[in-house]
Amino acid sequence: MNQRSKDQFSSLNNIISDINSIQKQNKNTSQMKQQTFETSPTQKKLNRIKKQEINYHSLVDLKQFSKSRNVILPNYEPTKCSQNYNGLIKAYAANTNQGIIRNYNEDRVSIILNIIKPQHRQEETWPKCAFFGVYDGHGGSTCADFLRDNLHQYVTKQKEFPWNPVAAIKKGFEMAEKDFLQQALQQYDKGKQERSGSCALITLVVGDYCYVANVGDCRAILSLEKGKKLMELSIDHKPEIEYERIQKNGGKIYQTHLINENGIQIVGPHRVFPGRLSVSRAFGDIEAKFEQFGGNHNVVIAQPDIQIFRITQDNDFIVMGCDGIFDKMKSEEVIKKIWTELQSQKNNLNLHGQISSAVDSVLKEVVHRKSSDNITLLIIAFNELIVQSNTPQSKINAISNQIELLQTFLKNKINDENSPDFNIKRQSPINQLFNKGEIKQLPQKQRQDATINRIRSSFQF
Structure with a gap:
């Protein structure tokens, strides 16, 4: 539970006390009006729903509710x-x-x-x-x-x-x-x-x-x-x-x-x-x-x-x-x-x-x-919304450029799998190295490129 929720729960008794006080003050002035409407089926239904809504877990944000909207969420749990x-x-x-x-x-x-x-x-x-x-x-x-x-x-x-x-x-x-x-x-x-x-x-x-x-x-x-x-x-x-x-x-x-x-x-x-x-x-x-x-x-x-x-x-x-x-x-x-x-x-x-x-x-x-x-x-x-941070923007993952290339590659689907260019891609030297198990001996950048090429060539069109 974060500090905000703790503070809200700690003042729960005060909130309930305030509600009881307000209800007591309004009771006499609204009594006749309530007696007039409580006999209607619609009001009985609303009263029944209102009773079902009473749950003190939903009083966490009651001060904010009462300022603008008379809203109580049943079985409310903090976001x-x-x-x-x-x-x-x-x-x-x-x-x-x-x-x-x-x-x-x-x-x-x-x-x-x-x-x-x-x-x-x-x-x-x-x-x-x-x-x-x-x-x-x-x-x-x-x-x-x-x-x-x-x-x-x-x-x-x-x-x-x-x-x-x-x-x-x-x-x-x-x-x-x-x-x-x-x-x-x-x-x-x-x-x-x-x-x-x-x-x-x-x-x-x-x-x-x-x-x-x-x-x-x-x-x-x-x-x-x-x-x-x-x-x-x-x-x-x-x-x-x-x-x-x-x-x-x-x-x-x-x-x-x-x-x-x-x-x-x-x-x-x-x-x-x-x-x-x-x-x-x-x-x-x-x-x-x-x-x-x-x-x-x-x-x-x-x-x-x-x-x-x-x-x-x-x-x-x-x-x-x-x-x-x-x-x-x-x-x-x-x-x-x-x-x-x-x-x-x-x-x-x-x-x-x-x-x-x-x-x-x-x-x-x-x-x-x-x-x-x-x-x-x-x-x-995805971004700071109201208060702009002084920290520099996070660098985009370096592999995102490779993803973009793959996206373009996948959109331009190759219809003729028997074309010379397609066969060259499948039998490229880097893929042959991968198949021979020699890929691990390459520098990191080449290993990464080789991995991407292998995955690209494995797609079925």
Whole structure:
């Protein structure tokens, strides 16, 4: 627990005392008004929800809540944030909460800062790599738990990683989906109905390149030029967005229509059949994908959309959030809210604390807007945001230049593998040295170049 949290908890009794005092003063003046409204069904429901929200863990930031928003987060836990820089990642912070309606949380977050090389690849010189994931579960938390614990390994253990991250992500996602569905099927065979599924949004930093991959309706946004610009890095995979693909593959889209107690028609979200899901891409959801359960594996899929950019001084931070955030706030509003909080924290010289406060401010705003879902937010900062550091900018990993060459190489795919130039590359003297085991005798720079050439030549086109 950091010092800020200790100070907040130490003043908890004073806060509660202040609340009781205010409530006592207002009790007499509001008594008649309360008696008038408490008899209505709506007020009874609100009172019931209010009682469920009372939890003294959520009073940590109560002074800040009461200044602007009358918001209480059930089972609130302090936002987790970084303590030190990690390569080009200057700071990060994340929090997930059940929200004000649900009494459970199916969202999960994973942060892996130092990806370890496999033992059989110790001779390779890897760039600095980091992995961030937000997983929005549904129908239970089993699938989200599986992805939190394993998806980064499926990606980073591919032979293409880290030299061809796009291929590694696609293959890793495919293998993770296959293995989880197999586990779910085994549970069915044991008489346990494992119906859970999960959306997944990851940010993979390799050297000074950033890869954002999305399956489902979580969202990633990039803030640029001190908040003057933003870029959405993901597509919300909603049934209405992927209407043509779903119809083409034998699926259907529908909406539910209900009449509430006041006689007003309520239209539900678009859903996809089979699966009855409000997302068109997700991991898991065995009943939507296996024919024996009436599913169709071509309708709800786990294939990611991937965006790539190079981290520069113009990149401020990435925001990663579940749909519980973006159902109530537009992308522009989230970025604006974060920058407003960062400006209010300008006297706080700790970037990690600034980011942590920004996460909290968005969660509070979403709850104030009555989000009915679990809420999760993660911010990854690439630069000092408000207070500029006097320390020199971190030098980009030297191997990033090699990554850029490989990116260009992979984009310009060689169609004719029998061309003389291609064969020369495969049979270059440096590769022959590698095959003969003489590579270790070369100087470090040549060993590094040889390693990269070997990996490059091993790709299948």
